[in-house]
Amino acid sequence: MAESDQPGHREEAHTNRARPRLGVFRFASCDGCQLSILNLEDDLLALGQALDIAYFPEASSGMKPGPYDIVLVEGSITTPEDAARILALREQAATLITIGACATAGGIQALRNWADVESFKRAVYPSPQYIQSLGTSTPISAHVQVDFELWGCPIDKGQLLRVITDLLAGVRPRLFADSVCIECKRRGNVCVMVASGVPCLGPVTRTGCGAICPSMGRDCYGCFGPTEGARTGPGLPPNTASLANRFHQGLRLIPIEVVRRFRGINGAVESFKQESEAWERKT
Amino acid sequence: MVTASDRCGVLPHADFQRLLNVLTEKGYRVVGPVVRDGSVMWETVERTADLPIGWRDQQEPGRYRLEQSGDDRIFGVVHGPQSLKPFSFTPREALLTIERSKNSFASVPTLPKSEKVAILGARACDVAGLAMQDRIFLRDAYADPYYQARRNSMFVVAVNCTRALTTCFCASMGTGPGATSGFDLALTELETVFLIEAGSSEGNDILSALAIDPSSPAQIDEAEANISSCAMNQTRRLNTAELPGALYEAHEHSHWDDVAGRCLACANCTMVCPTCFCHTVEETPDLTGQRTEHARLWDSCFTQDHGYIHGKNIRPTIKDRYRMWLTHKLASWIDQFGASGCVGCGRCITWCPVGIDLxxxxxxxxxxxxxxQQKPGQV
Incomplete structure (x- = not known):
């Protein structure tokens, strides 16, 4: 019997070939997206066999140096130290993927971009002069080239698994940029905006979450960021202006409430940022 | 409309459960409109009380509300967001799985298991939408086996409309408010009885099993009058007189910019449309690379991917996409399938988050x- 005919040969071949090295790194963030990896539970063993998990402090104290084939980056850049660290990490990463709203768009902490960080420091710390902090929270793509971006607060663990599977298969990961509405309709949800009159961001927010919030009767708050966005400009989706007008004229939100809809977890993304600033001028 | 024949009987409201029982005894899972999350959705019904008795819907552009009707009509709600589309053309359908074997691979078919489903409460517009989808999916030698399997196991109980929503315009499209074909049974809800008409041999079997009294000419007249009055009460209409030509000529019309300023490109109109059939396919491989599932899922001409052809998006702007959708739906659909793609149900008007009215x-x-005043070629 040839060796290749023996039971179990394929699995051994799979584990014996040079497994891609994975590194998971954290910047300014809450760890929630990294937890999504650990929450893969049923697939963790297979993931551990398919990849050499070389650096993932949230999961293991065995931390191996780079270079890495796949690097997952959680968190945004908020300190001078992190701004330098991401440059060094990029050199160690063959493929760099951002995971979550912070790394992809600056996150909720990008609300500081509209505020005075120095006053926050003085309010919180007795000796603010020791705090090294940038005045802004910026996405990884503002500092280095990013190969793929996973949106969400947190990311969808199934989407992450799918991207890793695609990379292992040698194909370009498919990441949908369509509206949450499409997923809502596929799932058989009743539209919360039309039937309940709540200001849902689903029509301008990209799918990928499985339409979790509308499935629970709640309005989407845009944690997966704007639809499309590979190109931005007049006449291209997302049409945040039309949705904002509907919130104001149809659902009777006052301008500051419209500002808050768009200035949330992904408030710093250009299309959402422009919309919130346009309505801020009306307050 | 309602036909005077021996295939027409009357079932008192109080006996409605008998229809559910007979359908169940004949092996059907009965599905009907059930109140959920502020609308009605298709769900399994076992008892008459599961149906939206005493409710009615008010629909307007971008707005849907249920309210108590003050009567005990069973089918006072005209419709929810779902047409019959999800039953035959499902939102996501595995087409095949592919499994790797040594030096080769095998594809395993995933044809749906046939489950007899009786859908209770389809409207004339829904039945017309289903007939159009049949034309698309079961065309000539290219019948889609997945659609066909699901379609074959469907038993359609239509309910003729006697109340028009402000968003309804089926009368102008010639598809309603009474169903004329394409159903197994058609009901008309009168004050105390249902008039039941059979539209197929399977429908006739159910009608025979029900063993109900034949309808009187007066009851048939009353049903006809109620349906006609519903048609006359429709306030919206679609001006089809100059279609398809007029829309082709309007390709450079200034109004496309106006509607593009409001359209969200969210695709809700196409998802709720009974005739929209666009879909995409996706692969879902497992981590070991040994098995993958090839599935079809609802897509829309409003998505970025839909207009992407070999390195270029041919419909990048919202204006491109809305114009593509409306021109196809109301004009080139006629050239392609021999009839308009619009059945006048009004769902795209109601379920558009910003209330765009086609x-x-x-x-x-x-x-x-x-x-x-511009000449062709001028910019």
Whole structure:
């Protein structure tokens, strides 16, 4: 019997070939997206066999140096130290993927971009002069080239698994940029905006979450960021202006409430940022 | 409309459960409109009380509300967001799985298991939408086996409309408010009884098993009058007189910019449309690379991917996409499938989050463009 005919040969071949090295790194963030990896539970063993998990402090104290084939980056850049660290990490990463709203768009902490960080420091710390902090929270793509971006607060663990599977298969990961509405309709949800009159961001927010919030009767708050966005400009989706007008004229939100809809977890993304600033001028 | 024949009987409201029982005894899972999350959705019903008795819907552009009707009509709600589409053309359908074997691979078919489903409460517009999807999916030698399997196991109980929503315009599309074909049974809800008409041999079997009294000419007249009055009460209409030509001529009309300013490109209109059939396919491989599932899922001409062909998006702007959708739906659909893609159900008007109304958009597009003085080729 040839060796290749023996039971179990394929699995051994799979584990014996040079497994891609994975590194998971954290910047300014809450760890929630990294937890999504650990929450893969049923697939963790297979993931551990398919990849050499070389650096993932949230999961293991065995931390191996780079270079890495796949690097997952959680968190945004908020300190001078992190701004330098991401440059060094990029050199160690063959493929760099951002995971979550912070790394992809600056996150909720990008609300500081509209505020005075120095006053926050003085309010919180007795000796603010020791705090090294940038005045802004910026996405990884503002500092280095990013190969793929996973949106969400947190990311969808199934989407992450799918991207890793695609990379292992040698194909370009498919990441949908369509509206949450499409997923809502596929799932058989009743539209919360039309039937309940709540200001849902689903029509301008990209799918990928499985339409979790509308499935629970709640309005989407845009944690997966704007639809499309590979190109931005007049006449291209997302049409945040039309949705904002509907919130104001149809659902009777006052301008500051419209500002808050768009200035949330992904408030710093250009299309959402422009919309919130346009309505801020009306307050 | 209702036909006077021996295939027409009357079932008292109080005996409605008998219809559910007979369908169940014949092996059907009965599905009907059930109140959920502020609308009605298709769900399994076992008892008459599961149906939206005493409710009615108010629909307007971008708004849907249920309210108590003050009567005990079973089918007072005209419709929810779902047409019959999800039953035959499902939102996501595995087409095949592919499994790797040594030096080769095998594909495993995933044809749906046939489950007999009786859908209770389809409207004439829904039945017309289903007939159009049949034309698309079961065309000539290219019948889609997945659609066919699901379609074959469907038993359609239509309910003729006697109340028009403000968003309804089936009368102008010639598809309602009474169902004339394409159903197994058609009901008309009168004050105390249902008039039941059979439209197929399977429907006749159910009608025979029900063993109900034949309808009187007066009851048939009453049903006819109620349906006609519903048609006359429709306030919206689609001006189809000059289609398809007028929309082709309106390709450079200034009004496309106006509607593109409001359209979200969210695709809700196409998802709720009974005839929209666009879909995409996706692969879902497992981590070991040994098995993958090839599945079809609902897509829309409003998505970025839909207009992407070999390195270029041919419909990058919202204007491109809305124009593509409306021109196809109301004009080139006629060239392609022999009839309009619109059945007048009004769902795209109601379920558009910003309330875009295609009947108004078409009216505006049929008026002279502010760019009509331009000669072709001018920018």
């Amino acid at each position: 009947t108004e958009e078409l009216s505006a597009l049929l008026k002279p463009s502010i760019r009509t």
